Amino acid sequence: MVAGGFTRGFTGVLLTVVASVCVLPETAGAAVKRVAADDGAKITGEHWIDARTVDLTVSSPALGASVPVRVLVPRGWSRSARKSWPVVYAYHGGRDTYVSWTRSTDIAKVAASWDVMVVMPDTGWAGWFTDWWNGGKRGKPKWETFHTSELLQLMQRNYRAGTRRATMGVSSSGYGAVKYAARHPGMFKYAVSLSGVLHLTQTGVPALVMFEASEKYDPFRIWGIPGIDDKNWKANDPYVLAAKLKGTGLYLASGLTGLPGPNDPTGGKEPVELQEVVCGATTVSLVNRLRKLHIPVTAHIYQKGYHDWSTWQPEMHTAWPLMMKALTAKKLG
Template sequence: MVASAVTRSLAGVLLAVAASVGVLSGTADGAVKRVAADDGAKITAEHWIDARTVDLTVRSPALGASVPVRVLVPRTWKRATKASWPVVYAYHGGRDTYVSWTRSTDIAKVAAAYDVMVVMPDTGWAGWFTDWWNGGKRGTPKWETFHTKELLQLMERNYHAGTHRATMGVSSSGYGAVKYAARHPGMFAYAVSLSGILHLTQTGVPALVMFEASEKYDPFRIWGIPGIDDKNWKANDPYELAAKLKGTGLYLASGRTGLPGAHDPAGGEPVELQEVVCGATTVAMVDRLRKLHIPVTAHIYQKGYHDWSTWQPEMHTAWPLMMKAIKAKKLS
């Protein structure tokens, strides 16, 4: 009986240690109990890549599908605690995946210097950070609902993500980061857009984004038909929502020419027209914010590709601004 009690005690200690350092893996109905989101969204699988990196699978009613999420936890993170941590929600752009930030930047190293969590969810091949219009019927997919309701609740209820939040994105996800901050005032203390589409209804831009979406979807399903469903387009346009960004810290960066910059590899495209468009919308957004007397840190540069080679150094500049805004302490 004594040996059995000791064995049970030792097993309990080992389980607690494993949980605290983050080496448990399995499904939601396994060793680790999960709490669902209000609408029933739940974490169905958890796989630890290393002591600080975990990949989750989320079954989302808002999307009508299961999608992956990558999370970086800080060195001080423990599963069994009442503490919470400030968090950065970092989104990937179109044609990319939830692993893009850890694959294409040194975000894991940068984040490790701070007591902060980083959540990198799937955003769809071209989900466009929007609860789709679907001819006015709405319904799935609801990307905005997934990111701003389901995911936040799951991270806060199961992984101790706090309410001091920042959001960051590149390209189409730069649009998503700023749009979410504007449509949900107070949800994010800081928003970062690197080469984002920040004026969705600017002349020529609707055609561009619909052309990109049309490679995989009926583009009219997302925001509706321009000219007919303009109210919905404007309701999802960061430029039109700019006044709601008062009180949110902002870092907006983009190139103007699409020419290769100092950080870009040789032998690339002579001009990246996508960056020209993103630069034009970012300039329009910065001008709009300044007319509204809303503080914004802007870096509008002439040369630089629409690529991670340019975005990584911009992330390094924006990072300490985000950390200050969400009160993330620097670790020794």
Template sequence: MLVRFARGFLVVTIVAVGLLPGRSNAASAPVASDDGATITAERWLDETTLDVTVSSPALGESVPVRILVPKGWTRTASRTWPVVYAFHGGRDTYVSWTRSTDIEQVAADYDVMVVMPDTGWAGWFTDWWNYGKGGAPKWETFHTGELPQLMERNYRAGTSRATMGISSAGYGAVKYAARHPGMFAYAASFSGVLHLTQLGVPAFALLQASERYDALRIWGDPLTNRKNWEANDPYVLASQLRGTALYIASGLTGLPGPNDHPAVGDDLIHPQEAICGSTSVSLVNRLKQLGIPATTHIYQNGWHNWSTWQPEMHRAWPLIMKAIGAQPRAATLRVQA
């Protein structure tokens, strides 16, 4: 077993993995993506939870991905499964959905796979501009090219897909749906940044990235490289969301909501939620102008954290399952019987 640190979390490369009942080791030569991305390690955490390591040419490094598989899943099945690609936000990791929500229990009620990849500390779901030179990291290429190909070629993920995310990942989910029409049947954003070029928002986005990176590498300067920013802005791309089912939720005030329980010393206002709420309203209004339907939940109070996002996931989940054809487990068992 090889141990190293990357991006602030522990990465364990498993050379030999013990088997769980009903689970087999990966094939000796996993099938690579078109550009050569490949699975280099996998580890079963339990019967339905698998962590894999992907060596990604798009990113120029290896990154982790967590996968939830439904009961009855096998690597050699003749069928495939609908899949939800769930993205984490900035300053977090690929374990956040299983750490901070009950997504494992929610997903277990349906015949569905969930794929939760690394998105970087502040990768912003973009193939970075890098001062016009391009090159790594290419987060969009990883998430919409390499990753789906690896999941479909090695883990029986199907092409009936949905995507969802929180905060900057809400931006990623909706942006990917707009930039790749038809790839996702459903896109859900919980407190997402959905109007990237809205007044004041570029400074907010750059500030987050600048904690670790030269933020201008991502989209360039918001004034002199405006076209690049607009090419990655869900608001500007809104017309390309026609045909994708949407769920957009956000608070407007950043004040504690019904699911928040402030403790002594807590910041009572999350200003980033107000910013995200403003951009979410902006996109919702644009969709209305274009006649593009969306399920929306724009509320007043609620923090920018998981106490607010988990209930939104619960509201969106049945809609997502219907859109991708993921049957409730009880129905699946009846059909199999």
């Protein structure tokens, strides 16, 4: 009886393991013919974490480097499907990584209820979503080219990503999400910024963002020297580009005081987060500009709330159904 029970138990475990392996997408782990982007960018690695989560490695000529991208695929996804899926491109902020959304929010659980794909690429330690100025010579790194050209082509050609797209970011990536929507009208149907820097040339802001970048880079390489290279600074400022956001759905949220909000921890933080104060001021500036231009925007400007995932998680839950509506994404049962 003991031996027979052990055998039946072992068989059950074995069947469970086999079943779990079998639910992985077809050809996962097998040789797959991948299509490169127009400039030669290509996927050089694919690691399936589970049936819906895959980490990619992309060799990018625009960056001159290989970078990671995390992707959540919807139920029923197949690389050989005849259909394509709407996509949310979710970017991480400075000093963070491409795993931040799945590490710090329940985005995987939220996305699982919708027939939608989520793509979470690397954005650099502080790449600032920009093709760098480099003293007017431009050249690498070209983060905007990577995100808006190379990555989109690779996802469409290899993973059935569609052209109905939304974009979402926090902190510096909130800037990136709205900036990309403005600089590439029609590329994204909806853009979400949570505590983003949305008026890049507002008084005092250039010095603050360059100070942050200077921890690792020569900050003048990104947009140039304020005052001398103002044309390039303005060409990358969502506030200046506001008129080009017409036709794009927008959800812009930020705090104003930098004080802890109802979802924030009570210890281990500075009394006031000045970073959130700056982001709040620039968000208000863009919201006011959009309203003067009669461009619809959904804004949540709150008083208290840290510059932290504890605040951004509930904001994501508010923004999510607005993105899904814009994408006409199907709710799964």
